[in-house]
Amino acid sequence: MKDLKLKVDEGTCTKCGLCADDCPTRVVIVKPGGYPEVTAGREDQCIACQHCLAVCPSGALSVFGLDPGDSEPWDASKAPSPESMGWLVRNRRSARKYRQENVPAAVINELLDDLQYVPTGGNRRHLRFTVVDDLGAMARLLGRIVTLCEKAVAQGGGSRLAAGVVKYYRRDGHDALFRGAPHLLVVSASREQGTAAQDVSLALAYFELLAASRGLGTCWCGFLSLIEAAVPGVREELGLAPDDTFYSLYFGFPAVRYGRAPQRRGTSQVCRWS
Ligand SMILES: Cc1cc2nc3c(=O)[nH]c(=O)nc-3n(C[C@H](O)[C@H](O)[C@H](O)COP(=O)(O)O)c2cc1C
Known part of the structure; x- marks a missing residue:
């Protein structure tokens, strides 16, 4: 059986249940009024995605011995704009x-x-x-x-x-x-x-x-x-x-520079299911 080492900081956990809601395999649960815990017998269903650690608003949940404080914090200002992502593609x-x-x-x-x-x-x-x-x-x-x-x-x-x-x-x-x-x-x-x-x-x-x-x-x-x-x-x-x-x-490092992108709009088939 997998040892998930789920640990909850009871001082900062608000029992909001987001960790359980976001667990794709329902391994983490929060019983009414309780702290997050592992569903007995479901440990092996854990896919180690760390969503429970990542989603916790207060960084109160640790899994696999990982400190949520070591995770890169979410910072929307760092996200590339749709324009720059599209430009890159x-x-x-x-x-x-x-x-x-x-x-x-x-x-x-x-x-x-x-x-x-x-x-x-x-x-x-x-x-x-x-x-x-x-x-x-x-x-x-x-x-x-x-x-x-x-x-x-x-x-x-x-x-x-x-x-x-x-x-x-x-x-x-x-x-x-x-x-x-x-x-x-x-x-x-x-x-x-x-x-x-x-x-x-x-x-x-x-x-x-x-x-x-x-x-x-x-x-x-x-x-x-x-x-x-x-x-x-x-x-x-x-x-x-x-x-x-x-x-x-x-x-x-490329030895060629392109002055423009090729023109491909409409070259792939786009179908709509109906
Ligand atoms: C799966 C795959 C295999 C490819 N193999 C080669 C390759 O062996 N040699 C090569 O010169 N280009 C290869 N290409 C590059 C394609 O020819 C290139 O992506 C295509 O002509 C479009 O040009 P672009 O990538 O500059 O948009 C490959 C591309 C893909 C996606």
Whole structure:
């Protein structure tokens, strides 16, 4: 049975019941006139979302040994405006040219810290983030993948894409896979988790926007997934377990500036249920 370590500061708790109202699995209850408590026998239903801690107006509730005083306080003045969120979505671009310069480690770490807040199905928080930290490591990874592609193609396997990546790399060192980006983020999760594919994509989508807000360029790397599916050894090179699902993007300081956004209004089908 899970130990939720629910603790209530009876000096500041107003018994308002918001913690119980907001608990998605009805683990926390407030009996009439009582303080919040855990429903006996429902401990294992807790998904550790911390909504009880987060919603409490007086910060009176602690769970899992966490001090609500250590949480970032709500401050509406920090929220991006609808205009700036929309601007970011419309003006982030897939970057395919990069300055040959590493993103400072502190910036990468802050981005990874923010990724801890991305939602996951059932709050499973089962994602693994694998980062390639610098240009040197990217060059080594590219070299190894090219070698694996070469071997697969020589043995009559691989794919046209794998053959193309090898051809351009061997011809003049051109990187058709990661486009010369200094960093790669691989997000992976065990397929056994029901929402693994959604959680992986969501983390990458959030990362893309977080990176764009800092002036960084990103590009989702579908090519790496295609190559992994066709070339033996790439999965192992990326440190992935056999049942992991993954997707990736590369990122860095973009070497291209765009003077305007493309025009996409009306290009997706919008349907209304009736
Ligand atoms: C799932 C996914 C996989 C992608 N894979 C690649 C890729 O392997 N190589 C590449 O150059 N661009 C890749 N892209 C970028 C798309 O081509 C790009 O998003 C699209 O052309 C729209 O351009 P924009 O992102 O600048 O708006 C991928 C995008 C997505 C969403």
